[in-house]
Amino acid sequence: MGKRTLDLDDRSARLIHGTDVWSEISDLLYAYTNIQAALTVVGRDADAFLPLRGPATIVVDAGVKAFESGQTDPEVLLGWTRRGVRVYSLPMLHAKVILAEGDPSFVLVGSADAVRPLPKRAEAVLLADEPDTVEEVRSAMAEWKALAGEPLTDDFLQAAVEKYRPAAPAHPADRVVERIPDRRPTPPRPTSPARPEPETRSAQPVGTPDAVTQSAAPSTPPTVAGPAAAPATAARTAAPEPQNWLSEDDDEIGAIGPIVWDRPKYIYLAPLSREGRASLSALERLKHLRREFRVRSEDDGRPVLEVEMFWREEVTKPGAKPGVVYREGWHVVPIQMMGTVRPTTTSQLSSPGKVLQSYTDYSAHPARTYYYLQTNTAGRTMAYRILRDLLAELGERPSFDHAYMMQHKVDAILNLWPEISYSDAG
Template structure:
């Protein structure tokens, strides 16, 4: 094992940097003896098989869309060579990664600027990082698995052969520039004192958010008056009571100057936690996945709205059912998956807690579906922030994002952070992760 790390140049460290024009001359020898390679390259050029030594059982994700083929950035000839050799090739539109993971022992990841194209060697200056650090390899595997979920099924020879004639058909042909006579550079004057380089002004920072007035204080709702004992009405002129067969009501004697006695109730019933009616808890008909990155603090206005909604919807539940409570979450623009702009009252959301880059891992925590009560965008925040208030209930199930992905895979679907789930079979596949949640019949 030590010899293998030494061959990788990682005998005494876990990361090394490879740079140069002929970068694949350093990468290919590290990959050629390996098994179990998975790779993701947005662009694959002619002669890629000689640079990236994929073998039967290995997997590649690339952008094999018609636009990339027409532009000449992805060669169907190279992909067809791999498919016929037993390599699984998938296509993901918009992929621009350059990543190779060797999953045997020792596992390592190669990531950098180099595309798999014969036009790159000896022409472009490249930089590539090689790492055996455990957490880095695991994060690379999680990213690759996410792309694999988003990509379509593996391509076949029948998918690629019609593209052979399309390769490079839409590529712009730039006429060669006319040769210009070489100019003799003018003699440069000798500079004895270098002029002071002006300092570049700092980049403008966004203006601070305007100070908002403090929210008005909500008057405290008075508590309902305590029940008082029933006393007989007092007539204007005292008169002796007529005898009756009914049992007389005994009243305590009141003497002048003594405090009025208060009768204690025979049994004290537990007071209700709230006097609001039980909120509606409908079965989801439109369901969103929202990527959440923990951190930060809500604004004063957001907290004030949370208090208002909590007073209106918090409920202990009826007949021993799980209680209802209101929760607040927020999502900032630019943290990977931007929050959907179509959040509104009545839809349901599942919170997926992601990394700072906005990427959900297999073990990422997810929360049970919550009913949106209110949502709004804070335009004054920087970056812009979406606040959302949801009605939730307690559940014993604690699934992870990997469980959600497997549940959707059983019906041929994948997690989607851009659009909502509205098809009943998709919603049921998601709700099966929380069988004890319980919803009101429609």
């Protein structure tokens, strides 16, 4: 790997600065598991850009005041511990330091808290790999952990999750998972006679949940055509009407304006689901994201850029490989899973969407990660076998762990949806 990976060249340190330093930090840490961190503020979205897993360790302020103020989110800490991370509490902590052990080992020291970046807040983080500096940080981490004592237990953090609530955020979409029963009646589903009903549909969340922490039994899968039922062109189906999972008022959410839909530079194949029921918190996030990112046609007011919600049940078996974390700004092709580990030939394929946000609900069993994608409603759904056959013609097998980045492969995948127009080539 060497210094070239850290972009240090012949230097031993460089500065990362700007309003979104976590994007670069996340890329630097992506291949590392042996991470030691000491962070003063751990917000509710920290796992989105700092997805720690064992044998990582982290020192935080997990005191009563930190929980009550929302400075430290116990739900994030609980999720980390359940992935084998040792979490220590040191109320006197006021550090923002990360040590990545590997080849090469390096440290990050700066101003950035583990919270979602604010557009107008300029941050600065120093990256260094000088051996003496790395050793000094290693010694400081050991000292802080010794002062903290034993790592926090699952029982302690579970109790903290139930007791504490972060302070009310500025943006409603950033609220914590609510643990209250939802007694609202299921709203009627609106119909749209102007758009034909699709021939095949993926399973959708049914109604509203009885409780946020409860996952309902899967809906009965719809009948879909077999792999030999029709040629590729006939296997396409009309784009599903965007699901109204919240209320009739949700149909009015979104701005009317110009449609800016950039062409993806790389694409992931994302096995995701919409089988079962979404939590109340997840539905609220969807509503607020639609308010911000849905764009309606200037001609008829229909949504052209929509926000859709998918999810994935997280792996719970010891030693099992965790799924890919799709980060904000990445483009993914959702493959709608229905109770299978891998897509079947009739699994439904949606057009590429851009990840706007994700979060993991650790109160669900198993934990569930929700992904919110901005999509173009002009894109039709189709059978997964069409994509599989296309990749076979390119000498490729479907990959669910790595992005397709070569231009001719990206173009071939995008050409499955010729009905989608892009604002530019980049």
